[in-house]
Amino acid sequence: MKLSARNQLPGKVTKIDTGVVTAEVTIALDGGGEITSVITKKAVENLGLAVGKKAYAVVKSTEVMVAID
Template sequence: MKISARNNLKGKITKIIPGVVSTEITIEIAPGIEVVSVITKSSADNLHLTIGKEVYAVMKASEVMVAVE
């Protein structure tokens, strides 16, 4: 994976709360430290996100995106 954002944190998904339009993803980046991101439902579906999957929390400006390899 190559991405222009310099701020990215590797972690595992611990919680997924799907909604009609958006999905809330909780990523544990270290024991007891979590990052929460709200992404579109279609993005969550396209990334095949599941509990326990390793992902990257990618921060650019004021947003947190989720990336997978």
Template sequence: MKLSARNQLPGRVKAVNEGVVTAEVVIALDGGGELTAVITKKSVEELGLAAGKAVYAVVKSTEVMVAVD
């Protein structure tokens, strides 16, 4: 699959924490660090997401906020 999004970060699923309708998917990025995505439980099932599965975190946004203390 090819995507137009430039920010495609490879990693592996670290954890899937399912709620009633949505799930938090924690991804350990190959370059270090973690990213958490909130997606539907149906998407978790359709993608076969589970700890250890190789995935890409794809970020497509028109705005990125940066903050400092």
């Protein structure tokens, strides 16, 4: 699979909190840190996501903010 998004962050699923319609999926990134995404429950099922499974966090955005303290 090829994607146009340049920010493809590999990692492993560490947590899935499933609600009625959506699920919050947390991925521990291979480079350190973690990222959480809210996707549909159906997407979790279609992707076969499970804790411990390898996954990619793919970020495609026209705007990314940068901040400092």
